[in-house]
Amino acid sequence: MTEPVPAPDSSEAIARDIAANIAEQRLPPGAKLPEEALARVYKVSRTKIRSALVMLAKDKLVDLVPDKGAFVSKPTVEETRNIFFVRRTLEVAMVREFVARATEEDYRRLEAHLKAEDQAVKDHDLRVRAKLLADFHILLARIVGNDVLTDILEQLAGRSALITMLYQSTRDAACSTEEHNAFIAAARAGDAERAVQLMEHHLVHVEQALAFEPPAGPRKDLARELLL
Numbered sequence: 380m381t382e383p384v385p386a387p388d389s390s391e392a393i394a395r396d397i398a399a400n401i402a403e404q405r406l407p408p409g410a411k412l413p414e415e416a417l418a419r420v421y422k423v424s425r426t427k428i429r430s431a432l433v434m435l436a437k438d439k440l441v442d443l444v445p446d447k448g449a450f451v452s453k454p455t456v457e458e459t460r461n462i463f464f465v466r467r468t469l470e471v472a473m474v475r476e477f478v479a480r481a482t483e484e485d486y487r488r489l490e491a492h493l494k495a496e497d498q499a500v501k502d503h504d505l506r507v508r509a510k511l512l513a514d515f516h517i518l519l520a521r522i523v524g525n526d527v528l529t530d531i532l533e534q535l536a537g538r539s540a541l542i543t544m545l546y547q548s549t550r551d552a553a554c555s556t557e558e559h560n561a562f563i564a565a566a567r568a569g570d571a572e573r574a575v576q577l578m579e580h581h582l583v584h585v586e587q588a589l590a591f592e593p594p595a596g597p598r599k600d601l602a603r604e605l606l607l
Contacts, residue, residue, distance in 0.1 A: 388423045390430035396421075397431065401440055401451055402505035402544050408453035412441065439541050454542045456591055462542070463586040466535050469528060470516060471579050476523045478571040485522045486567055492518060493563065496556040500549065509544035512555050513537065546589040555585060 397417075400406045417428045432449045435441035442450050492515060499508040513536035520529040543552070558581040565573040 388421065388427070390427045390434065393417075393421050393423065393427065394431040394434040397435060398438070398440055398506055401435075402509075406451050408451050408545060410451045412449040412451065414448070439537055452541055454538065454545070458538075459542055459586065459589065462535055462538055463582055466516075466532070466539065467579060467582045469532065469535075470519075470582065471575055473520060473523055473525075473528060474566070474575045474578050475571045476525075477519050478566045478569065478574055480524065481522055481566060486563065489515070489518060489563055493556060493560055496559065500553050500556055503549060505544050508552055509540040509547070512543060512552065512559075513540035515559050542589065543585065546591055547585070548588070548590060551585070551588040554588075555581070558584065 397406065397412070406412070412432065414425045414428045414432070417431075418425045421428065432441055432443065436443045436449075440452055442452050444450060492511065496508070496511045496515065499511050502508075517529065517532055517536050520532045523529075543555075547555075558577065562574055562577045562581065565577055
């Protein structure tokens with residue numbers, strides 16, 4: 380059965396629209412999201428806006444600060460460095476176990492995932508692209524079968540997805556999926572040492588390529604509309 384498409388003024392649709400604005404930096408990191416102004420922009424009640432903001436907070440796109448309101452999440456350079464340091468420590472150590480355990484069925488699942496990554500990059504779907512690129516690493520952990528490692532990586536990858544959605548260029552996202560493909564090729568060939576090198580290079584490359592300064596040029600500014 381086909382699921383009904385949410386009405387344009389539903390909390391779900393509003394959350395998706397705000398998320399798209401965040402992904403394209405029409406709402407920059409740290410921007411305040413006043414409920415009253417959003418209700419005016421979307422022509423809905425503040426109750427629907429509040430529900431949309433809660434959805435966005437669950438995805439870590441928005442921070443809800445008691446007595447201050449809602450703000451677009453703003454990952455810092457220091458936080459990013461800490462996240463990628465921990466990810467490198469865990470994931471590079473995970474690679475040898477992955478190469479030893481992965482089955483042909485696992486590789487088929489991963490190849491299907493890589494095709495979805497590539498399509499999201501081609502479609503310029505920033506939110507889906509960032510999620511899929513992060514989910515690749517979670518899939519590796521699930522194949523290894525370590526529940527504790529998987530739980531930790533799910534938390535780190537979720538935060539990483541937000542960071543890359545905000546600060547990774549389309550060119551670098553395409554490089555990421557190419558690097559995922561190269562990693563899988565080495566792992567499938569049983570070359571654990573090469574796979575380790577490729578994973579470490581990939582995570583270093585992603586971190587170093589992040590652009591924390593917003594791109595220049597005019598763009599539709601939802602933040603400006605909230606001030607009117």
